[in-house]
Amino acid sequence: MAAGEPGPDEDGGPPSSWGSPRPNEAGSGAGAGSSGAGDAPGTSEPVGRAPAIRPFLLTAGRVAGGGTGGSLPVETQIVATSSGITALGSLAFEQHDIVAACRRPQSVAELAAGLRLHLNVVRVLAEDLRTAGHLAVHVPDAGTTQDISVLRRVIDGLRAVPDSRGALRDSG
Numbered sequence: 001m002a003a004g005e006p007g008p009d010e011d012g013g014p015p016s017s018w019g020s021p022r023p024n025e026a027g028s029g030a031g032a033g034s035s036g037a038g039d040a041p042g043t044s045e046p047v048g049r050a051p052a053i054r055p056f057l058l059t060a061g062r063v064a065g066g067g068t069g070g071s072l073p074v075e076t077q078i079v080a081t082s083s084g085i086t087a088l089g090s091l092a093f094e095q096h097d098i099v100a101a102c103r104r105p106q107s108v109a110e111l112a113a114g115l116r117l118h119l120n121v122v123r124v125l126a127e128d129l130r131t132a133g134h135l136a137v138h139v140p141d142a143g144t145t146q147d148i149s150v151l152r153r154v155i156d157g158l159r160a161v162p163d164s165r166g167a168l169r170d171s172g
Contacts, residue, residue, distance in 0.1 A: 071123045074109040077138040078102050078126055084134030091134070098125055099134050 072078075080102040088099055097115055106114070112122040129135040 071120070072108050072126055072137065073139060074107065074119065075140055076108050077105045077140075078108060078111065078130075078135050079105040079138075081134060081136050084129065087134055094121070095125055095129060095134075098122065098129060102135060105138075 080099045084099045085103070088096060091099055094115070094117060098111065101111055101114060108122055108126060109119065111117075111126070112119045115122070126135055126137070130137045
């Protein structure tokens with residue numbers, strides 16, 4: 001050991017100058033479940049547990065699913081199939097969570113937010129589950145998503161909704 005390097009403590013463990021493991025690494029303790037540095041200042045409640053592994057490990061480094069198409073758009077609606085519900089017991093970790101959460105239809109973006117998973121991880125895993133027959137995927141018609149009249153109807157509908165005081169919004 002060179003001069004100036006920290007050596008082991010008397011008990012043979014790592015030197016105290018190395019510091020203790022962060023609470024999330026230990027998996028228990030007062031800080032377990034806290035996301036650490038990302039917590040809002042002045043709050044004592046944890047935001048949620050930090051992911052234990054990196055997103056690229058969940059997808060084996062893939063950025064696209066096993067299907068022939070590209071990645072699923074964020075607005076794609078997905079729902080579990082009957083074979084997916086039946087196979088829940090045999091699915092592992094995130095795949096199980098995705099199929100279980102898709103008992104009701106929801107978008108890829110909603111699913112990623114609800115499960116607190118990276119959007120691209122959900123895209124890849126959902127495509128894998130679709131290929132295996134565990135999810136049904138409903139991609140919106142491209143003509144509808146770019147139709148300006150649909151956007152205009154949505155805006156008009158939102159303007160027709162009264163605010164908290166009961167007043168309608170301006171149409172300008």
